[in-house]
Amino acid sequence: MVDLLMICCRPLSTGFRIITLVEAKKEDIKAGFGQCAAEMLAAQLFNEEEGNQIPIIYGAVTSGTVWRFLKLEGNIVSIDAIEYYLRDVGKILGILLSAIPKSPTSPKLSGF
Incomplete structure (x- = not known):
């Protein structure tokens, strides 16, 4: 089960970008790698089925502090x-x- 799934929308002609985030159980970051990798693969397959060729899927595992x-x-x-x-x-x-x-209409964030 995905703990948090971020979908960054752009015009349909350029597809979607999906980032998967997994909460580490019992503060064990390494134990979350397999779940995160599986969710990233699922996101990749979803994009392919939708006709969106996204070359890179990103993921993160966190305990909240690490x-x-x-x-x-x-x-x-x-x-x-x-x-x-x-x-x-x-x-x-x-x-x-x-x-x-990034898109030409993305707002500029101060400090970044």
């Missing part, structure tokens, strides 16, 4: 080796925002 990020490109899942802590909230938000495609 974050790890994943990327699915083709059939390869990459896991960022760095653990991000809540004190790194700017970096965490920056990583999440980088997964959202």
